[in-house]
Amino acid sequence: MLRRFAAASRSSAKLVAPLGCLVSRQKHTLPDLPYDYGALEPHINAEIMQLHHSKHHATYVNNLNVAEEKYKEALAKGDVTTQVSLQPALKFNGGGHINHTIFWTNLSPNGGGEPKGELMEAIKRDFGSFANFKEKLTAVSVGVQGSGWGWLGYNKEQGRLQIAACANQDPLQGTTGLIPLLGIDVWEHAYYLQYKNVRPDYLKAIWNVINWGMYLQDMQLAKSRVEFLHRLLKCHQFYSDTTLVVPVAYK
Numbered sequence: 005m006l007r008r009f010a011a012a013s014r015s016s017a018k019l020v021a022p023l024g025c026l027v028s029r030q031k032h033t034l035p036d037l038p039y040d041y042g043a044l045e046p047h048i049n050a051e052i053m054q055l056h057h058s059k060h061h062a063t064y065v066n067n068l069n070v071a072e073e074k075y076k077e078a079l080a081k082g083d084v085t086t087q088v089s090l091q092p093a094l095k096f097n098g099g100g101h102i103n104h105t106i107f108w109t110n111l112s113p114n115g116g117g118e119p120k121g122e123l124m125e126a127i128k129r130d131f132g133s134f135a136n137f138k139e140k141l142t143a144v145s146v147g148v149q150g151s152g153w154g155w156l157g158y159n160k161e162q163g164r165l166q167i168a169a170c171a172n173q174d175p176l177q178g179t180t181g182l183i184p185l186l187g188i189d190v191w192e193h194a195y196y197l198q199y200k201n202v203r204p205d206y207l208k209a210i211w212n213v214i215n216w217g218m219y220l221q222d223m224q225l226a227k228s229r230v231e232f233l234h235r236l237l238k239c240h241q242f243y244s245d246t247t248l249v250v251p252v253a254y255k
């Protein structure tokens with residue numbers, strides 16, 4: 005299926021709303037978590053999840069809506085200076101909304117273990133073994149200076165998986181071109197209330213709730229994820245018509 009991503013990218017534009025949707029788009033909303041706040045305990049406690057989702061993510065959504073409203077007004081006025089000045093807020097809050105929306109689906113109370121099927125085959129091909137992949141993504145995530153994210157992404161040009169780190173709330177695809185598969189939030193708000201300053205302990209624990217079922221080994225779930233990303237990204241100004249990839253099998 006990974007190979008299908010690359011092939012599909014060339015003809016995915018017809019599935020994506022035109023860029024003009026920026027003007028007519030509805031406001032962004034905070035997505036519901038697919039599980040209870042306490043469902044990931046003991047690995048991530050309920051207090052962290054509640055604050056992370058209902059406060060931190062909600063703030064990104066609210067601030068993104070405010071920035072987009074100002075941007076829309078600046079566009080209507082032809083006020084380029086204001087449009088440029090709004091870019092940092094759009095990037096930070098837009099990235100925060102995208103990253104967290106993906107992150108919630110990366111986690112599950114029934115998670116942990118190892119992936120199966122084509123994703124596991126691709127991990128072995130590109131990293132040697134699952135253990136090597138896990139060690140590398142953990143190290144990259146632990147090594148993020150300050151706040152940011154560790155990612156497993158798909159490089160559609162090269163047809164291979166890649167690990168990357170992004171600072172702050174920089175969105176993976178908008179920053180590196182990689183399609184996000186698995187993101188690990190290493191902002192302190194994601195772990196400090198439980199793990200204090202020991203980020204490696206949080207990284208060790210999070211592998212117990214990684215939602216491998218969301219990924220490529222299951223056709224129906226994979227379809228759901230692609231449709232989810234489609235809905236999430238189709239009207240976002242950071243993504244052009246050609247950056248969203250839909251597997252051929254689902255057209």
Ligand SMILES: [Fe+2]
Nearest residue numbers: 060189191194
């Ligand atoms: Fe976060």
